[in-house]
Amino acid sequence: MKTPAIILVRPQLGENIGACARAMANFGCRELRLVAPRDGWPNPKAADTANKALDVIDDAVLFATAKEAVADCQFVLATTARSRAVNMPVLDTRQAMSALRGRLAKGERCAILFGPERTGLENEEVALADAVLSIPVSEDYTSLNISHAVAVVLSEFYASSSHLLRGSMDSRDKPENDGIMGANKHEIDGLFGQLETALDEVNFWRVPEKKETMWRHVRAALTRAKLTSQEVATWRGIIRALKEGR
Amino acid sequence: MKTPAIILVRPQLGENIGACARAMANFGCRELRLVAPRDGWPNPKAADTANKALDVIDDAVLFATAKEAVADCQFVLATTARSRAVNMPVLDTRQAMSALRGRLAKGERCAILFGPERTGLENEEVALADAVLSIPVSEDYTSLNISHAVAVVLSEFYASSSHLLRGSMDSRDKPENDGIMGANKHEIDGLFGQLETALDEVNFWRVPEKKETMWRHVRAALTRAKLTSQEVATWRGIIRALKEGR
Numbered sequence: 001m002k003t004p005a006i007i008l009v010r011p012q013l014g015e016n017i018g019a020c021a022r023a024m025a026n027f028g029c030r031e032l033r034l035v036a037p038r039d040g041w042p043n044p045k046a047a048d049t050a051n052k053a054l055d056v057i058d059d060a061v062l063f064a065t066a067k068e069a070v071a072d073c074q075f076v077l078a079t080t081a082r083s084r085a086v087n088m089p090v091l092d093t094r095q096a097m098s099a100l101r102g103r104l105a106k107g108e109r110c111a112i113l114f115g116p117e118r119t120g121l122e123n124e125e126v127a128l129a130d131a132v133l134s135i136p137v138s139e140d141y142t143s144l145n146i147s148h149a150v151a152v153v154l155s156e157f158y159a160s161s162s163h164l165l166r167g168s169m170d171s172r173d174k175p176e177n178d179g180i181m182g183a184n185k186h187e188i189d190g191l192f193g194q195l196e197t198a199l200d201e202v203n204f205w206r207v208p209e210k211k212e213t214m215w216r217h218v219r220a221a222l223t224r225a226k227l228t229s230q231e232v233a234t235w236r237g238i239i240r241a242l243k244e245g246r
Numbered sequence: 247m248k249t250p251a252i253i254l255v256r257p258q259l260g261e262n263i264g265a266c267a268r269a270m271a272n273f274g275c276r277e278l279r280l281v282a283p284r285d286g287w288p289n290p291k292a293a294d295t296a297n298k299a300l301d302v303i304d305d306a307v308l309f310a311t312a313k314e315a316v317a318d319c320q321f322v323l324a325t326t327a328r329s330r331a332v333n334m335p336v337l338d339t340r341q342a343m344s345a346l347r348g349r350l351a352k353g354e355r356c357a358i359l360f361g362p363e364r365t366g367l368e369n370e371e372v373a374l375a376d377a378v379l380s381i382p383v384s385e386d387y388t389s390l391n392i393s394h395a396v397a398v399v400l401s402e403f404y405a406s407s408s409h410l411l412r413g414s415m416d417s418r419d420k421p422e423n424d425g426i427m428g429a430n431k432h433e434i435d436g437l438f439g440q441l442e443t444a445l446d447e448v449n450f451w452r453v454p455e456k457k458e459t460m461w462r463h464v465r466a467a468l469t470r471a472k473l474t475s476q477e478v479a480t481w482r483g484i485i486r487a488l489k490e491g492r
Binding site: 019022023025026027028051052053092093094135136137138140141142143144145147148151152155156158159162195198199201202203204214217218221222224225226227228230231234235237238239241242243244245 | 265268269271272273274297298299333338339340381382383384386387388389390391393394397398401402404405408441444445447448449450460463464467468470471472473476477480481483484485487488489490491
């Protein structure tokens with residue numbers, strides 16, 4: 001899978017750089033570029049918080065300016081929390097990752113810019129990009145931690161790329177596949193027959209007129225459970241055991 | 247917008263609790279529940295890292311066990327990094343948030359469980375849930391920071407909910423509407439307790455070592471059925487009738 005470079009522009013805290021590296025590794029992205037990190041480089045605090053993503057930290061490449069860091073790229077996204085007046089496309093996370101995948105698939109070098117804590121990217125740095133990536137956040141609290149922003153963006157990249165690899169454009173296309181292979185109707189019917197007989201024998205229905213409706217409700221609940229063959233056997237055992245007292 | 251409760255089960259580092267609170271506020275979620283935080287509560291380190299999301303920390307509610315924390319909920323997701331052999335639906339982030347939105351729209355109380363750093367949720371805690379939420383991550387590095395997991399899940403919740411509010415969501419993404427208002431976990435737990443006692447009394451388990459796994463499977467099937475309060479009452483009547491023979 002082709003992946004974008006992640007460019008942290010003037011990052012301040014080493015801990016945040018490490019946390020970004022960790023999020024990158026979680027979602028299969030390993031190319032980290034650092035533009036003028038405030039506390040110099042290497043930074044032991046970055047290594048500490050990177051957890052097992054040390055290779056991402058070790059392989060990070062330093063640049064003096066954002067312009068140099070994107071020089072070899074054909075498609076660049078600039079992440080901003082606040083919307084700004086920019087005359088370029090503003091994409092949400094899903095739209096941006098869709099565009100990014102298209103560019104990567106064409107063989108283009110791609111990168112995502114993340115600005116410094118507190119201030120974000122300068123307008124000149126945003127202007128280096130082809131599009132703005134604006135992560136939808138609550139108006140009540142718009143300040144995303146930088147590593148959270150990286151995790152949110154790359155999780156969408158990874159999940160949507162995985163869907164593509166699985167041959168599905170979008171998980172919403174498909175009914176949920178919960179991985180459970182249900183028992184067949186014959187097995188279910190055997191369970192129903194046993195339960196109905198057992199309930200008849202203990203005079204469960206009391207008011208005969210109510211049986212039809214009640215029994216339909218009982219079966220509906222068991223049907224919704226989508227029991228497996230194994231579970232049908234277990235439940236038949238439960239009914240037998242309860243009925244016969246071991 | 248209705249939002250889920252976020253439940254952190256036995257969280258270790260106060261810094262992580264604070265970072266989770268911050269991510270929650272970024273995505274409009276403010277109801278934090280804490281189950282037995284390792285370093286006690288309140289924790290000044292949580293407040294430090296919560297940044298401006300202090301109200302989320304201040305309003306956090308403490309519980310002794312995960313079971314108590316979900317007692318008032320009708321729909322619960324359990325977040326796990328590693329896939330496990332569970333007989334319940336396993337949903338990716340997008341599928342899980344789609345299901346969650348459907349439940350919230352019906353007026354159900356919903357919650358998302360996140361396990362402790364390193365170890366994750368215990369099997370017994372996963373068994374409290376209606377479905378497993380498995381965030382797609384790279385096989386090379388599956389260990390997500392807990393606040394990153396919260397940010398990834400809630401950003402998808404927020405973004406997809408915003409799409410719905412804007413009326414632009416894909417028509418394929420329909421909130422789940424099966425017309426069923428599920429019983430809450432307290433009612434379900436009452437049913438489980440009665441069934442377990444009844445099965446103990448008839449020596450159903452035979453091989454004691456097998457009880458834990460078998461019992462988890464039995465509960466999983468009933469959980470998948472999404473019983474209503476009325477159905478819980480019916481099933482309690484069924485168990486009593488079978489057990490006592492009218």
